[in-house]
Amino acid sequence: MTxxxxxxxxVRSLKVPIPDNPLGHTLVHLLDTDRGPVLVDTGWDDPESWDTLVNGLEACGTSVAEIHGVVITHHHPDHHGLSGKVREASGAWIAMHAADASIVRRSRETRQERWxxxxxxxxxxAGAPDAHVAPLLAARASGRTRTMPGLNSALPDREIVPGELLDLAGRRLRAIWTPGHTPGHVCLHLEEEHPAQLPGSGRLFSGDHLLPxxxxxIGLYEDPDDATVTDPLGDYLDSLERVGRLAPAEVLPAHQHPFTDAPSRVRELLAHHEARLTGLLSLLTTALTPWQLAERMEWNRPWEQIPYGSRNIAVSEAEAHLRRLVKLGRAxxxxxxxxxxYRAVSA
Incomplete structure (x- = not known):
């Protein structure tokens, strides 16, 4: 049931399921405008997810065919996956930040074998053992590569420009650039009085940037054609502080549930990452590869129980933290x- x-x-939200994922669902938000309803994100490209979205829109008194536009917080498939189908069914435009639009474009143009x-x-x-790398090489050599999510996502029609109001008739929705989770992640600030008169500055559609x-x-920004040494964790921490200063009355995230007191949640996340960086320094008293560091980091389960694909994500997160420590001169x-x-630098 939707x-x-x-x-x-x-403003309404629809729980759109993510198949085989512990997050369970994406909260797709529906925003009424004078030119028709607009979606903030769309959910994963899956038949059940599509049916849930369609039924949810009907429960809201509208339909996919009536959607005027789609605003994407970031390019990940649990947010952008159904955008193309929505556009096909309605003629709606799709808007995305240029940095994530570039990733979508590159993903569509790059052969899976190269990925x-x-x-x-x-x-x-990163120091992964041969046994872990071998399946990727075998898949590339065989040519029977499994379709990877997000490699054929819809190209956007419009660019979300940070700091500017989106062209939504009768609404004031301003784009806040919040890189970190992806290079082009945006939060969307609804600069309107809260309907329940909660104190604060409007409401914030926070995507994956700020969750309760x-x-x-926070991993590395992957780009086969770009050797730039980025600092995703540094980007994320800077973006967190920006959102904290905004002090919205309520946050409407893309997962879990709405919440208030964004500045408090921002402080918790800043403290979490500082504690994690400090903890990693204690591990780096011995020189470690990113893979070895990931093996020793604390996750939601022991390393030996982490699935293959999740280990790749964990190593990327370890590398992002290492890059931050190196940039700070601490490793x-x-x-x-x-x-x-890598090893810690003595104070």
Whole structure:
């Protein structure tokens, strides 16, 4: 059964399932405008998810055919996956930040075999054992690569420009650029009085940037054609502080549930990452590869119980934290190590 929540003031949310994922669902938000309903995110491209979205819109008194526009917080498939189908059914425009639009464009143009090879090279450079890298190389060599989510996502029609109001008739929705989870992640600030008169500055559609009980994944920005050394965790922490200063009356995230007191949640997340960086430094008294560091980090389950794909995500997160420590001068790469190892810098 489709679960729809009315948040008042012409804003509703629909729980759209994510198949085989512990998050369970994406909260797709529906915003009424003078030119028709607009979606904030769309959910995973899956038949059950599509049916849930369609039924949820009907429960809201509208339909997919009536959707005027789609605003995407970021390019991940549990947010952007159904955008193309919505556009096909309605003629709606799709809007996305240029940095994530670039990722969608590149993903569509890059052959899957190259992605498998790129991932294998990245994991090998991070110190992954041969047994972990071998399946990727075998898949690339066989040509029978499994379709990876997000490699054929819909190209957006419009660019979300940070700091500007979106072109939504009768509404004031301003884009706040919040990179970290992805390079082009945006939060969307509804600059209107809260319908329940809660104190604060409007409402914030926070995507995956700010969630009430979990910490979003911060890994490396993957790009086979770009060797730029990025700092995703630094981007995320800066973006968190920006949202904290905004002090919205209520946050409407893409997962879990709405919440208030965004500044308090921001402080918790900043403290969490500082504690994690400090904890990693204690591990780096011995030189470790990113893979070895990931094996020793605390996750929601023991390393030996983490599935294959989730280990890749964990290693990416370990690398993002290492890059932050290196940028802060708190860790350094060991000269001549191959694969590269890192160690803490003595104070």
């Amino acid at each position: 679960q729809v929540t009315d948040h008042g003031g012409g 498998y090879g790129y991932m294998a090279e990245k994991l090998r450079a 009980e979990i910490t979003p994944h 350094e790469a060991v000269t001549g190590s191959d694969p590269v190892t």
